[in-house]
Amino acid sequence: MRSKNKPDGQKRSFIERARREQIIDAAVRTIAELGYPNASLARIARTAGISKGVISYHFEGKDELMDQVVMDVYTEIGETVVPRMMAQDSSSEALRVHIRGVAEYALEHRERMAALAQIFIHARDARGNPRYGGLQAEPLYEGLENLYRAGQESGEFRDFDVRVMAVSQQSAVDGMFEYWRVHPDHDLPAHAEQLADLLLHAIRVEPSSPAPPTTRSP
Amino acid sequence: MRSKNKPDGQKRSFIERARREQIIDAAVRTIAELGYPNASLARIARTAGISKGVISYHFEGKDELMDQVVMDVYTEIGETVVPRMMAQDSSSEALRVHIRGVAEYALEHRERMAALAQIFIHARDARGNPRYGGLQAEPLYEGLENLYRAGQESGEFRDFDVRVMAVSQQSAVDGMFEYWRVHPDHDLPAHAEQLADLLLHAIRVEPSSPAPPTTRSP
Amino acid sequence: MRSKNKPDGQKRSFIERARREQIIDAAVRTIAELGYPNASLARIARTAGISKGVISYHFEGKDELMDQVVMDVYTEIGETVVPRMMAQDSSSEALRVHIRGVAEYALEHRERMAALAQIFIHARDARGNPRYGGLQAEPLYEGLENLYRAGQESGEFRDFDVRVMAVSQQSAVDGMFEYWRVHPDHDLPAHAEQLADLLLHAIRVEPSSPAPPTTRSP
Amino acid sequence: MRSKNKPDGQKRSFIERARREQIIDAAVRTIAELGYPNASLARIARTAGISKGVISYHFEGKDELMDQVVMDVYTEIGETVVPRMMAQDSSSEALRVHIRGVAEYALEHRERMAALAQIFIHARDARGNPRYGGLQAEPLYEGLENLYRAGQESGEFRDFDVRVMAVSQQSAVDGMFEYWRVHPDHDLPAHAEQLADLLLHAIRVEPSSPAPPTTRSP
DNA sequence: TATGAATGAGCATTCATTCAT
DNA sequence: TATGAATGAATGCTCATTCAT
Numbered sequence: 001m002r003s004k005n006k007p008d009g010q011k012r013s014f015i016e017r018a019r020r021e022q023i024i025d026a027a028v029r030t031i032a033e034l035g036y037p038n039a040s041l042a043r044i045a046r047t048a049g050i051s052k053g054v055i056s057y058h059f060e061g062k063d064e065l066m067d068q069v070v071m072d073v074y075t076e077i078g079e080t081v082v083p084r085m086m087a088q089d090s091s092s093e094a095l096r097v098h099i100r101g102v103a104e105y106a107l108e109h110r111e112r113m114a115a116l117a118q119i120f121i122h123a124r125d126a127r128g129n130p131r132y133g134g135l136q137a138e139p140l141y142e143g144l145e146n147l148y149r150a151g152q153e154s155g156e157f158r159d160f161d162v163r164v165m166a167v168s169q170q171s172a173v174d175g176m177f178e179y180w181r182v183h184p185d186h187d188l189p190a191h192a193e194q195l196a197d198l199l200l201h202a203i204r205v206e207p208s209s210p211a212p213p214t215t216r217s218p
Numbered sequence: 219m220r221s222k223n224k225p226d227g228q229k230r231s232f233i234e235r236a237r238r239e240q241i242i243d244a245a246v247r248t249i250a251e252l253g254y255p256n257a258s259l260a261r262i263a264r265t266a267g268i269s270k271g272v273i274s275y276h277f278e279g280k281d282e283l284m285d286q287v288v289m290d291v292y293t294e295i296g297e298t299v300v301p302r303m304m305a306q307d308s309s310s311e312a313l314r315v316h317i318r319g320v321a322e323y324a325l326e327h328r329e330r331m332a333a334l335a336q337i338f339i340h341a342r343d344a345r346g347n348p349r350y351g352g353l354q355a356e357p358l359y360e361g362l363e364n365l366y367r368a369g370q371e372s373g374e375f376r377d378f379d380v381r382v383m384a385v386s387q388q389s390a391v392d393g394m395f396e397y398w399r400v401h402p403d404h405d406l407p408a409h410a411e412q413l414a415d416l417l418l419h420a421i422r423v424e425p426s427s428p429a430p431p432t433t434r435s436p
Numbered sequence: 437m438r439s440k441n442k443p444d445g446q447k448r449s450f451i452e453r454a455r456r457e458q459i460i461d462a463a464v465r466t467i468a469e470l471g472y473p474n475a476s477l478a479r480i481a482r483t484a485g486i487s488k489g490v491i492s493y494h495f496e497g498k499d500e501l502m503d504q505v506v507m508d509v510y511t512e513i514g515e516t517v518v519p520r521m522m523a524q525d526s527s528s529e530a531l532r533v534h535i536r537g538v539a540e541y542a543l544e545h546r547e548r549m550a551a552l553a554q555i556f557i558h559a560r561d562a563r564g565n566p567r568y569g570g571l572q573a574e575p576l577y578e579g580l581e582n583l584y585r586a587g588q589e590s591g592e593f594r595d596f597d598v599r600v601m602a603v604s605q606q607s608a609v610d611g612m613f614e615y616w617r618v619h620p621d622h623d624l625p626a627h628a629e630q631l632a633d634l635l636l637h638a639i640r641v642e643p644s645s646p647a648p649p650t651t652r653s654p
Numbered sequence: 655m656r657s658k659n660k661p662d663g664q665k666r667s668f669i670e671r672a673r674r675e676q677i678i679d680a681a682v683r684t685i686a687e688l689g690y691p692n693a694s695l696a697r698i699a700r701t702a703g704i705s706k707g708v709i710s711y712h713f714e715g716k717d718e719l720m721d722q723v724v725m726d727v728y729t730e731i732g733e734t735v736v737p738r739m740m741a742q743d744s745s746s747e748a749l750r751v752h753i754r755g756v757a758e759y760a761l762e763h764r765e766r767m768a769a770l771a772q773i774f775i776h777a778r779d780a781r782g783n784p785r786y787g788g789l790q791a792e793p794l795y796e797g798l799e800n801l802y803r804a805g806q807e808s809g810e811f812r813d814f815d816v817r818v819m820a821v822s823q824q825s826a827v828d829g830m831f832e833y834w835r836v837h838p839d840h841d842l843p844a845h846a847e848q849l850a851d852l853l854l855h856a857i858r859v860e861p862s863s864p865a866p867p868t869t870r871s872p
Numbered sequence: 873t874a875t876g877a878a879t880g881a882g883c884a885t886t887c888a889t890t891c892a893t
Numbered sequence: 894t895a896t897g898a899a900t901g902a903a904t905g906c907t908c909a910t911t912c913a914t
Contacts, residue, residue, distance in 0.1 A: 182351055195382055237873090560691060564692040569835075596852065637857070707879055
C-alpha cells in the first residue's frame with residue numbers, strides 16, 4: 001500500500017500515520033545531524049531503529065519523504081507565525097512579528113529548522129535541478145511583497161523595490177539561522193530583534209528611532 | 219609528489235601551476251554547469267580533456283581542489299573590489315561600491331560566481347559538516363564590521379549591532395546572486411543599486427533621501 | 437491452512453476455490469499486460485483488488501500460483517482441442533485441426549495464451565533452471581508422436597523421425613503465437629492454415645497438392 | 655573512460671579489449687549456467703574473478719554488456735555459416751547447410767548459444783519490453799525469405815507463404831537448441847539433418863525422396 | 873608526470889516472504 | 894480468512910580514491 005495510492009481519498013490508518021510521523025522524525029534528526037547528503041535512507045532507517053524497507057513501504061521514495069518533511073515543518077511554521085501577524089495593526093509590527101515568530105519557532109524546533117534548510121539547499125530532482133530551489137520561493141516573496149505594498153499604501157513604508165526587499169529579507173532571515181547553526185550559543189532572539197530594526201529602518205518612512213535602545217548580540 | 223607535500227616550502231614548477239590552473243578552470247565550468255553534486259572528478263576530468271588520475275595527482279583529493287577554486291575566486295573578487303572601496307571618501311560610498319563591485323564581478327565571471335556559491339552550499343567534510351560554513355566567513359564579517367564602525371565613528375552611520383548587520387548584508391548579497399542564478403534575465407546591476415539603497419537606509423543616520431531616484435528591477 | 441497442505445486429500449471450500457480462481461485470473465491479466473518479470477505479487481494483488489497477503493495465504497508462493505495458471509490454461513486448451521481431434525478420420529485432418537484449434541483458442545483467450553507463454557519462458561526454480569522447460573513438454577511431444585505414428589502406420593505419413601517432428605511442430609506453433617504477440621494485427625487463422633499445410637507437406641506420403649489453393653498471411 | 659565515449663572513433667587499447675572480452679566471456683558462462691535472471695552483475699563479476707565496479711568501468715551498463723554478448727555470438731555464427739551457404743549451388747543445399755552450420759556452431763560453442771538464447775528471451779528495456787524480441791528478428795526473417803524466393807524463382811521450391819515459413823523455420827531451429835539444452839546428450843547434428851529434411855519436404859517441388867535414408871535421433 | 877584500470881563502499885529501490893492481529 | 898506491516902537480501906549503478914606502469 002504505497003503512499004502514491006493514498007491520495008485517492010483513502011484514509012491512513014492510525015498506525016500508518018504514526019509510522020510515517022516516526023520516519024519523518026527520524027529523517028529530520030538524521031538530516032540535522034549529518035546533513036542532507038549523508039542522510040541516506042539506510043541512515044534514516046538506522047536512526048529510526050527500523051529496517052530500510054519500511055521507509056520504502058510507507059513512502060513512495062526518498063523524494064516523497066522529503067516532501068513530507070518540508071510540508072510538515074512549513075505547516076508548523078505557518079501555524080505559529082501567520083495568526084500572530086494577522087493580529088497586528090501595522091505593517092511594521094506584522095513584519096517584526098514575522099521575524100520574531102520564525103526565530104521563536106526555530107529556537108523551539110532547532111532540528112526541524114536545520115533539516116528544512118538542508119532539504120531546500122540540497123534536494124534535487126532526477127535531472128539535477130533543485131527540487132525546492134528558487135521558483136518554489138516565489139510564494140514567499142509574494143507574501144512579503146503584499147506586506148510591503150500594504151505598508152506603502154498606508155503610508156507606513158517609503159517607496160522601494162519590493163522584489164529586491166523581499167529577496168533581501170528572506171536571505172537575511174536564512175542567514176540568521178545559518179549563523180545560529182554555526183554558532184549555537186548565538187542569541188537568536190536578540191538577532192531577530194536587531195534584524196527587524198534594520199529592516200524597518202530600511203523601509204520605514206519616518207526615520208525617527210523606531211526601536212528602543214537595542215541590545216547587542218553576544 | 220602529492221600536493222599535500224607542497225606547502226613545505228617547495229616551489230611548484232611552471233607546468234605544475236599551469237596544470238592546476240587548467241584543472242581549477244575545468245572544475246569551475248563543470249560545477250557551474252552541472253551543479254556541485256553532479257560535478258564528479260570524472261566529469262571535471264572530461265571537461266578538462268584529461269584523465270581522472272591527473273586530478274588526484276595534482277590535488278590531494280576533491281576537497282583540496284575545491285579549496286583552490288574557492289581561494290582563486292575569492293582572491294579575484296578581493297582584487298577587484300577592495301581597491302575601489304579604498305578609493306572612496308565616505309563609508310556610505312565604500313559600502314555602495316562594495317556591493318556594486320561584487321555584482322560587476324559576478325556579471326563578468328558568472329561561472330566563477332556560480333561555482334563559488336555551489337561549493338559554499340554543498341561542500342562538506344567527512345563528518346558531514348559544511349566545509350566553508352560560517353567560520354570561514356568570519357574574515358568577511360570582520361571586514362564589513364570595520365567598515366560599519368568607521369561610519370559610526372565618523373557619524374555617518376547610526377548605532378546598530380554590527381555583527382547582525384554584517385551577517386544580513388552578506389546574506390542579502392548571496393541571496394541576490396542566487397536569485398540571479400535562478401532568473402538569469404534579472405537585472406543584476408539594478409538589484410545591486412536597490413540593495414545598496416536599502417542597506418544604507420537601514421544604517422545611515424540622516425533620514426533624508428540619500429540616493430537619487432532609483433530605477434526598479436525589471 | 438496453506439495450500440501446500442491441501443493435496444493431502446482435503447477438499448477446498450467453495451470460497452477458497454473462488455478466491456484462487458480470482459487470483460489466477462488477476463495473475464493472467466497482469467502477466468499478459470506487463471510481462472512476467474514485472475508481474476510481482478504486489479501488482480497481481482493490485483489487479484485483483486486485494487491485499488498482497490491474500491495471495492500468500494491461498495498459494496504456497498509465487499511458484500505455486502504460476503503452476504496453477506499454467507494448469508488452468510493447459511486444461512482449457514486440451515478441452516477445446518482434443519475432442520475435435522478425436523472427431524477426425526485421418527491423421528492429416530487431426531493434425532490440421534489441432535493447429536487450427538489452438539489458434540482459435542488463442543484468438544478467443546489472447547491474455548491466457550500470452551500469460552502461458554510468458555510463464556513458460558520466464559519462470560525458473562531456485563537454482564535458475566526453467567520451471568516448465570523441456571521436461572514438462574514431454575507429454576506434448578508424446579501426444580504428437582502418437583499422432584504421427586498412427587499416420588505412418590496407416591500409410592498416410594512417410595517415414596521420418598517423430599521426435600524431431602514433434603519438437604519442430606511445437607516450436608513452430610509457439611513461434612506463431614509469439615509472432616502474433618509482436619504483430620497483433622497478424623492474421624493468425626491464416627497463419628495457422630499455412631503452417632498446417634507446411635507441416636503436412638513435410639510428412640505426407642503423397643506430394644500431390646494436399647490443400648486447396650491457400651490464402652497468404654497478410 | 656566509459657564505452658559510451660568510445661564510438662567517437664577512439665581505439666580501444668589492447669588491454670581494454672582483453673578485459674572486455676574477459677567480461678563478455680564471464681557473462682556468457684554465468685548466463686549459460688544460471689540463466690539470465692540470475693546473472694546479476696555481481697555474479698558475472700564473481701565468475702570473472704573481478705570487482706563489480708570493473709564491469710561498470712568497461713561497459714556503460716548491463717545493457718551494453720548484453721548487446722556485446724549478442725553481437726559477439728551473432729558475428730561468430732554469421733562468419734561460420736554465411737560463407738558456407740554462399741558456396742552452395744542450389745537453394746536446397748543452402749538451406750541445409752544453414753541449419754547444419756548453426757548446429758555445428760552450437761555444438762562447438764554450447765555456452766554461447768545458450769547465453770544468446772537467454773538474452774533474447776529475457777532482456778528487456780526500461781519500459782519492460784523485450785530488447786531483442788520480435789522486431790529485431792525481422793532481418794533474420796527477411797534473409798530466409800530471400801532464400802525461399804530464390805528457390806521459388808528457380809523452380810526448386812513450390813509456392814508457399816514465405817513469412818510463415820521463415821517464422822516456422824526460425825522457431826524450429828530455436829526449438830532444436832532448446833531441446834538440446836534440456837537433453838544434453840541429444841544428437842544435435844542428426845536432429846539438424848532431420849530438420850533440414852523436414853523443411854525441404856515442406857517446400858520442395860519434387861516429391862521424390864530428396865534425402866538419403868536418414869538416421870534417427872537417439 | 874600522466875594514465876587507464878581497478879576497487880569497494882554506498883546509493884535508492886524492488887521484491888517475495890513472514891507474521892501478528 | 895484476510896490484512897497491513899515489516900523484513901532483509903538483491904539489483905544496477907556511481908564515485909572518490911588507489912596503484913602499477
